[in-house]
Amino acid sequence: MGGGRVVEVLFVGAVHGEEGDRTVKKVSADTLSVGERKFTFDSVLDSNSNQEDVFHVVGVPLVKEALAGFNTTILSYGQSGSGKTYTLWGPPSAMVEDPSPRSHQGIVPRIFHMLFSEIEREKENPDRKHKNYQCRCSFLEIYNEQIGDLLDPTQRNLEIKDDPKSGLYVENLSEEYVTSYEDVTQILIKGLSSRKVGATSVNSKSSRSHIVFTFIIESWSKGESSKCFSSSKTSRITLVDLAGLDRDKLEDAGRQHVQEDKNVKKSLSQLGHVVNNLAKSSQPENSGGTPYGSSCLTSLLRESLGGNSKLTVICNISLNRHNGEILSTLRFGQRIKSVRNDPMINEISEDDVNDLSDQIRQLKEELIRAKSDVYGSVGSKNGHFKGRNVRDSLNQLRVSLNRSLILPNIDNDLEEEVNVGEDDIKELHQQLQNLHSSCDENLRDPSDKRGSIQSSSVEESCEAADLLSADDFDSAEEMEIEEFNESVTPTGEPPFITSTSRALDIRNSITISSCIHSPILEEPTLSESPKIKDTLRKSIVATSTLLSSQNNILENSKSLKRSENLRSSLQSSKVFPNPTESLAASLQRGLQIIDHHQRNSGSDKPSLSFSFEHLTLKPCPESDKVNASVQTSNCPADALLCSSCRQKIDNNTDEIEDSLKTQMVAVDEAKDMVNDLTKAAEREKELESICMEQAAKIEHLSSLVEQYKNAPKNEIVPFEEHKDLKDMNENMHFDVNEKEALLKEIQTLRSKLQPNTAATPNKSTESLRSSLSFIEFYICDIFDDGISK
Numbered sequence: 001m002g003g004g005r006v007v008e009v010l011f012v013g014a015v016h017g018e019e020g021d022r023t024v025k026k027v028s029a030d031t032l033s034v035g036e037r038k039f040t041f042d043s044v045l046d047s048n049s050n051q052e053d054v055f056h057v058v059g060v061p062l063v064k065e066a067l068a069g070f071n072t073t074i075l076s077y078g079q080s081g082s083g084k085t086y087t088l089w090g091p092p093s094a095m096v097e098d099p100s101p102r103s104h105q106g107i108v109p110r111i112f113h114m115l116f117s118e119i120e121r122e123k124e125n126p127d128r129k130h131k132n133y134q135c136r137c138s139f140l141e142i143y144n145e146q147i148g149d150l151l152d153p154t155q156r157n158l159e160i161k162d163d164p165k166s167g168l169y170v171e172n173l174s175e176e177y178v179t180s181y182e183d184v185t186q187i188l189i190k191g192l193s194s195r196k197v198g199a200t201s202v203n204s205k206s207s208r209s210h211i212v213f214t215f216i217i218e219s220w221s222k223g224e225s226s227k228c229f230s231s232s233k234t235s236r237i238t239l240v241d242l243a244g245l246d247r248d249k250l251e252d253a254g255r256q257h258v259q260e261d262k263n264v265k266k267s268l269s270q271l272g273h274v275v276n277n278l279a280k281s282s283q284p285e286n287s288g289g290t291p292y293g294s295s296c297l298t299s300l301l302r303e304s305l306g307g308n309s310k311l312t313v314i315c316n317i318s319l320n321r322h323n324g325e326i327l328s329t330l331r332f333g334q335r336i337k338s339v340r341n342d343p344m345i346n347e348i349s350e351d352d353v354n355d356l357s358d359q360i361r362q363l364k365e366e367l368i369r370a371k372s373d374v375y376g377s378v379g380s381k382n383g384h385f386k387g388r389n390v391r392d393s394l395n396q397l398r399v400s401l402n403r404s405l406i407l408p409n410i411d412n413d414l415e416e417e418v419n420v421g422e423d424d425i426k427e428l429h430q431q432l433q434n435l436h437s438s439c440d441e442n443l444r445d446p447s448d449k450r451g452s453i454q455s456s457s458v459e460e461s462c463e464a465a466d467l468l469s470a471d472d473f474d475s476a477e478e479m480e481i482e483e484f485n486e487s488v489t490p491t492g493e494p495p496f497i498t499s500t501s502r503a504l505d506i507r508n509s510i511t512i513s514s515c516i517h518s519p520i521l522e523e524p525t526l527s528e529s530p531k532i533k534d535t536l537r538k539s540i541v542a543t544s545t546l547l548s549s550q551n552n553i554l555e556n557s558k559s560l561k562r563s564e565n566l567r568s569s570l571q572s573s574k575v576f577p578n579p580t581e582s583l584a585a586s587l588q589r590g591l592q593i594i595d596h597h598q599r600n601s602g603s604d605k606p607s608l609s610f611s612f613e614h615l616t617l618k619p620c621p622e623s624d625k626v627n628a629s630v631q632t633s634n635c636p637a638d639a640l641l642c643s644s645c646r647q648k649i650d651n652n653t654d655e656i657e658d659s660l661k662t663q664m665v666a667v668d669e670a671k672d673m674v675n676d677l678t679k680a681a682e683r684e685k686e687l688e689s690i691c692m693e694q695a696a697k698i699e700h701l702s703s704l705v706e707q708y709k710n711a712p713k714n715e716i717v718p719f720e721e722h723k724d725l726k727d728m729n730e731n732m733h734f735d736v737n738e739k740e741a742l743l744k745e746i747q748t749l750r751s752k753l754q755p756n757t758a759a760t761p762n763k764s765t766e767s768l769r770s771s772l773s774f775i776e777f778y779i780c781d782i783f784d785d786g787i788s789k
């Protein structure tokens with residue numbers, strides 16, 4: 001037994017005679033035997049001892065402990081008629097007597113006689129004249145599992161309430177302030193006279209209820225230099241007289257008696273459960289599963305059993321009772337002896353209060369600042385980031401990241417096509433007509449071998465070109481799809497999707513299609529732009545989206561500018577007399593259009609973008625054109641190009657694929673970043689919640705300190721509130737590790753935004769870095785200047 005945990009068990013009673021074949025004997029000052037079995041307690045008193053002896057063993061230590069600031073409890077336990085009431089209170093007639101060794105006065109009046117004597121002595125002590133006491137008491141009984149007020153018998157069936165500040169209390173239980181021993185004895189007499197009594201087989205005035213007398217002492221020591229007090233102590237004395245069990249049934253016991261007996265038995269059984277549980281766990285912190293709430297008695301004794309109180313249990317036995325009852329009482333004494341309580345001096349010093357007061361003032365100021373920062377209506381103290389909070393910033397960050405995630409998606413690149421305007425298309429149409437004219441000229445030269453080879457094809461192409469008009473573009477996309485489907489080979493591969501066409505396909509702006517449906521096109525004579533044939537009208541693919549949004553696009557100054565650029569690009573194109581050269585040039589222009597468009601559209605979007613500059617094809621030298629013409633027999637798109645161009649396109653396709661891989665890496669990084677930021681947002685939410693909790697604590701602490709500092713000294717402040725102050729003070733601090741963790745998160749995010757991070761666009765990077773800086777600022781603001789200590 002140590003660490004301030006004290007459970008004293010005394011044996012009090014008439015120890016004499018024999019019970020059956022077993023003799024009950026006091027063996028020593030702390031041991032008794034029942035037959036061969038020995039029981040050791042802190043003290044054993046027999047019939048040779050009187051009330052004064054019991055008081056010296058139990059009462060005197062209690063008074064000293066109570067005045068020192070400890071909570072104390074006496075629990076009187078034993079079978080009916082064993083002397084519990086006699087030991088505690090004594091006969092009513094003796095209550096008003098002056099205590100004397102010979103008096104039958106119980107230990108309770110003796111305790112209060114001594115207590116007030118001590119208080120008076122303290123007051124008269126010139127060294128301690130600044131010490132003041134206030135005492136108040138209550139008296140209740142638990143009868144048939146209902147709480148009644150013994151000082152106001154009209155108050156029946158009172159309820160136990162749980163207050164977060166002061167703990168459990170009995171609602172509406174009257175309290176009497178007392179200033180003298182006489183005051184207390186009057187109250188004891190009044191309360192005891194109201195107690196339910198009845199006849200048992202061994203006690204004509206047996207107590208039918210458990211009674212609890214509670215006495216609270218508060219003291220203030222004034223400091224020499226202080227206007228208030230230097231320390232305050234509060235202690236509670238709890239005196240419990242249990243109803244006794246009567247195992248012998250009275251023959252004429254009525255229904256009421258049976259009910260009383262049943263309730264007494266039940267509540268004592270639940271007390272035994274609680275004690276067993278506490279004895280097993282033996283550590284207050286392990287008493288979480290203790291069934292205190294199983295009865296009114298155990299609920300009210302929560303602090304006395306395993307809590308903040310010094311506990312004394314008086315086990316009364318009478319040899320007139322059954323052997324089993326004696327053993328039962330002794331076993332209870334043994335079990336409760338191993339219960340560990342955790343008593344402490346309930347004191348609060350002026351320094352504590354001043355510290356708390358300062359802390360509260362500081363916290364209040366910081367809370368106001370933190371609130372204004374969190375909710376952002378007035379901005380931070382430095383005037384930065386007005387009207388924003390961290391979550392807003394994170395949301396913006398997330399939106400920015402999402403944009404970056406979407407734009408590299410190849411499937412969505414159709415948007416790039418949309419920006420080709422109607423005028424651009426018309427210009428292209430004009431370009432085709434020019435090519436058509438060129439084609440006609442070639443046809444008119446029969447001496448040109450290449451021209452004759454090309455003739456049928458070109459004728460077909462020219463027919464196609466004739467059919468091409470601006471209106472035809474309305475259905476261009478649909479036709480493109482149909483054509484593409486038709487051109488898929490039995491192996492499932494589009495026959496003319498070469499490396500070049502794949503590269504173009506990626507850009508989705510120009511599609512090179514072959515003329516496989518025309519036998520003419522089987523000839524290697526395709527020397528014009530692929531737009532010549534009707535099915536090739538879709539060589540420039542204008543999506544329906546594009547057409548439907550033309551007006552909007554044209555109204556947009558940027559789009560208009562792009563259109564103008566495109567137009568001038570097209571207008572500057574010359575018509576090539578040679579069909580192959582013309583085709584190559586057409587391809588080149590198409591690529592230039594795409595390139596130009598990509599660069600322009602990329603300039604106003606913080607998106608990832610491809611550079612197609614490296615894909616631009618130059619017109620082939622004349623020597624290569626002849627070869628190219630020969631190679632067009634199977635009409636694959638790349639077959640229309642020279643070998644060096646093809647090689648270049650192949651290489652470029654690889655570059656695009658590499659570029660795509662890079663974009664995918666960037667997408668993954670961005671996704672990781674979003675995840676990280678989501679976590680950071682959740683942390684920020686937790687931080688805000690901590691702020692709110694802190695606010696509640698501050699409010700409460702503030703009211704408590706104000707109460708202490710401003711209340712007149714003759715007012716009573718409940719003890720629980722002192723304790724609360726201490727507890728809250730201990731829990732007041734923020735964990736500085738939280739700040740470090742948050743800043744580390746920010747650092748990690750920032751490292752992902754370094755300029756060398758693959759494919760992260762500058763504009764987005766700047767935005768992200770700015771957001772991170774704001775979050776970092778916010779965290780430092782909260783922790784460094786704010787609530788942390």
Ligand SMILES: Nc1ncnc2c1ncn2[C@@H]1O[C@H](COP(=O)(O)OP(=O)(O)OP(=O)(O)O)[C@@H](O)[C@H]1O
Pocket residue numbers: 013014078079080081082083084085086087200203205206207208242243244245316
């Ligand atoms: N040590 C003692 N000296 C003289 N009389 C005693 C002593 N102990 C008990 N008595 C008397 O025995 C009777 C029963 O005692 P008491 O009422 O205190 O028992 P109890 O344990 O409180 O019983 P119950 O549980 O039934 O209320 C009383 O009349 C009391 O005066």
